Amino acid sequence: MIGKFALIAGVGGMCGSNMAQLLHGKGWKVIGISRGAPELGSWLRHIPADLLEAADAKAKLTGIEDVTHVFYTALLNGRTLDEENELNTRLCANFLDAALPRIRKLEHVHVLEGVKQYGYHLGPYRTPAREDDPACVPAYFYEAQHAHVLKRQAGQAWTWSTTRPGAVCGYANGARINLMTVIAAYATIMKALGEPLYFPGTQATYDALTFTSDVGLLNRAMLWASTDPRAANQAFNIGNGDAFRWNFMWERVADMFGMKPGPVKTMKLAEVMKDKAGLWAELQKRHGLVATDLFRLAPWTYADTVFSRHWDNAISTVKANRFGFTEMMDSEEMMRRIFSEFRSRKVIP
Numbered sequence: 001m002i003g004k005f006a007l008i009a010g011v012g013g014m015c016g017s018n019m020a021q022l023l024h025g026k027g028w029k030v031i032g033i034s035r036g037a038p039e040l041g042s043w044l045r046h047i048p049a050d051l052l053e054a055a056d057a058k059a060k061l062t063g064i065e066d067v068t069h070v071f072y073t074a075l076l077n078g079r080t081l082d083e084e085n086e087l088n089t090r091l092c093a094n095f096l097d098a099a100l101p102r103i104r105k106l107e108h109v110h111v112l113e114g115v116k117q118y119g120y121h122l123g124p125y126r127t128p129a130r131e132d133d134p135a136c137v138p139a140y141f142y143e144a145q146h147a148h149v150l151k152r153q154a155g156q157a158w159t160w161s162t163t164r165p166g167a168v169c170g171y172a173n174g175a176r177i178n179l180m181t182v183i184a185a186y187a188t189i190m191k192a193l194g195e196p197l198y199f200p201g202t203q204a205t206y207d208a209l210t211f212t213s214d215v216g217l218l219n220r221a222m223l224w225a226s227t228d229p230r231a232a233n234q235a236f237n238i239g240n241g242d243a244f245r246w247n248f249m250w251e252r253v254a255d256m257f258g259m260k261p262g263p264v265k266t267m268k269l270a271e272v273m274k275d276k277a278g279l280w281a282e283l284q285k286r287h288g289l290v291a292t293d294l295f296r297l298a299p300w301t302y303a304d305t306v307f308s309r310h311w312d313n314a315i316s317t318v319k320a321n322r323f324g325f326t327e328m329m330d331s332e333e334m335m336r337r338i339f340s341e342f343r344s345r346k347v348i349p
């Protein structure tokens with residue numbers, strides 16, 4: 001027994017569920033919080049609490065005294081940026097207030113942030129972004145969440161860290177942000193319709209620089225930042241280490257599905273997919289796939305937003321490398337592996 005004990009807020013999500021599996025595989029005990037039941041094994045102690053409700057969180061977050069490491073990966077979308085900021089700040093504060101006073105052996109609090117720290121969602125920003133760049137204006141909720149952590153750390157022995165990925169790539173059903181399930185479901189549907197793989201975004205997005213963060217690499221970075229004393233009380237950008245333009249990558253993506261790449265054909269995927277649930281169900285039956293809801297598996301509205309951002313998206317990962325996290329990954333290889341994992345899981349043919 002290695003004596004490490006994690007509490008993960010947002011354990012059903014893309015980053016949280018994969019983090020839970022990584023830690024479990026390394027012999028950690030894991031408790032996870034989310035409202036819905038995560039698709040994980042019975043090794044996980046799941047607490048079904050609504051962190052937006054302070055009283056519910058306080059009542060349900062019990063039996064956590066021996067936790068050593070906290071990982072905050074919860075996320076709620078808002079209808080507006082203001083609402084998103086308010087909801088997520090409250091979500092995090094409620095969680096910290098319910099959890100921290102009960103934990104007797106706390107060593108570290110890790111909060112997952114993202115490239116929106118630099119304003120990626122607002123428009124062109126200084127690239128490649130560095131950790132010491134100023135937060136965007138108006139600030140995204142990461143700033144307020146971090147202030148809540150700092151306030152609670154005063155006078156305590158535990159340390160904090162944060163990681164800042166870009167588009168996180170991997171498997172999670174029901175994730176609010178997941179480019180890989182979007183591309184996989186979109187390609188499967190276009191192939192079934194006998195269409196080429198059109199790039200559904202704008203020409204400017206096709207030509208802009210971008211990057212991705214493999215979820216496994218991100219989770220390993222989160223673990224490193226939370227356990228290596230050199231990383232204590234620091235923020236780190238985390239990406240695969242390369243960058244690409246879709247105008248270079250798209251034909252390779254088409255090849256991953258045995259398809260011809262189409263030209264840019266700007267469309268709103270959320271609209272296009274509205275009448276495709278029947279076709280998706282038919283494809284699942286025809287190919288013996290597991291049952292997934294087309295709109296839960298692939299967050300189309302998120303993809304529409306990403307494919308219409310026409311500016312460069314790039315971070316420097318030099319700081320993490322200098323502090324001791326040196327893993328890198330080729331993004332094309334990552335996509336090929338992830339789509340092949342989806343096939344093994346029988347999510348796509």
Ligand SMILES: NC(=O)c1ccc[n+]([C@@H]2O[C@H](COP(=O)([O-])OP(=O)(O)OC[C@H]3O[C@@H](n4cnc5c(N)ncnc54)[C@H](OP(=O)(O)O)[C@@H]3O)[C@@H](O)[C@H]2O)c1
Pocket residue numbers: 009010011012013014015016033034035036037049050051052073074075076091112113114115165166167168169172174175176177178179
């Ligand atoms: N995914 C990406 O591409 C990406 C990129 C950059 C940064 N990030 C950052 O990484 C963090 C995690 O993102 P993610 O993509 O992993 O999110 P996600 O897949 O949507 O997961 C969010 C998790 O939070 C839980 N949650 C939401 N509302 C809750 C509530 N009221 N009470 C308890 N749990 C609640 C969800 O479960 P329930 O809904 O069942 O409660 C789910 O388990 C976010 O800060 C995000 O900004 C993500």
